[in-house]
Amino acid sequence: MSANEKKLAGEAAIRYVEDGAIVGVGTGSTVAFFIDALADLKDRIQGAVSSSEQSTAHLKRLGIPVLDLNATGRLTLYVDGADECDPHKRLIKGGGAALTREKIIAEASDKFVCIIDSSKQVPLLGKFPLPIEVIPMARSLIGREIVKRGGNPVWRDGVVTDNGNWVIDVHGWQITDPVALENDLNQLPGIVTVGLFARRPANVVLVGDKEI
Numbered sequence: 400m401s402a403n404e405k406k407l408a409g410e411a412a413i414r415y416v417e418d419g420a421i422v423g424v425g426t427g428s429t430v431a432f433f434i435d436a437l438a439d440l441k442d443r444i445q446g447a448v449s450s451s452e453q454s455t456a457h458l459k460r461l462g463i464p465v466l467d468l469n470a471t472g473r474l475t476l477y478v479d480g481a482d483e484c485d486p487h488k489r490l491i492k493g494g495g496a497a498l499t500r501e502k503i504i505a506e507a508s509d510k511f512v513c514i515i516d517s518s519k520q521v522p523l524l525g526k527f528p529l530p531i532e533v534i535p536m537a538r539s540l541i542g543r544e545i546v547k548r549g550g551n552p553v554w555r556d557g558v559v560t561d562n563g564n565w566v567i568d569v570h571g572w573q574i575t576d577p578v579a580l581e582n583d584l585n586q587l588p589g590i591v592t593v594g595l596f597a598r599r600p601a602n603v604v605l606v607g608d609k610e611i
């Protein structure tokens with residue numbers, strides 16, 4: 400992991416921000432560099448839609464208006480980090496437990512610019528444990544479904560998401576068909592969000608300041 404590459408990536412994403420835009424903003428240490436850089440443009444944008452209480456606090460602290468996605472309609476740009484990224488720009492996200500709002504904003508955006516350091520690039524997704532946000536009463540049910548599928552579910556004990564839910568991290572999956580796994584898990588009652596971004600991958604990936 401390289402903090403310098405994260406900073407370069409966060410700052411490089413600024414070139415995708417157009418005058419007058421409402422910018423979708425993800426969560427995490429890489430995005431924090433993007434928010435810092437976005438503050439310099441705050442008089443040229445309408446504001447941001449935030450994916451977490453953490454990013455909302457950061458945006459507001461720097462004087463960037465935080466807008467409600469219900470009022471903005473579709474966004475032209477979403478900028479967020481990732482925990483893993485494969486060669487098809489499919490991602491694992493949710494290390495910061497913000498996956499649900501992140502996935503909503505990604506879906507509502509025309510362009511998803513993903514900002515990472517080179518340690519996040521992998522040939523196959525799954526070395527990073529796959530985060531799944533679950534309704535608390537379904538934790539054991541979902542755990543058993545994961546075991547049936549060959550995964551090792553670990554409850555992220557003590558973590559409550561911004562939506563009041565819990566997170567299970569799935570270890571031991573080598574994800575050869577991310578779209579199929581995402582679709583399969585999306586069918587299970589009690590799962591709120593799977594941290595696989597395969598149906599809706601990133602459009603652009605910046606590794607440091609280099610677009611791949």
Ligand SMILES: O=C(CO)[C@H](O)[C@H](O)COP(=O)(O)O
Binds near residue numbers: 425430491
């Ligand atoms: O998905 C996320 C939060 O839910 C983050 O984008 C992901 O965890 C990467 O974080 P960082 O930029 O701190 O490495």
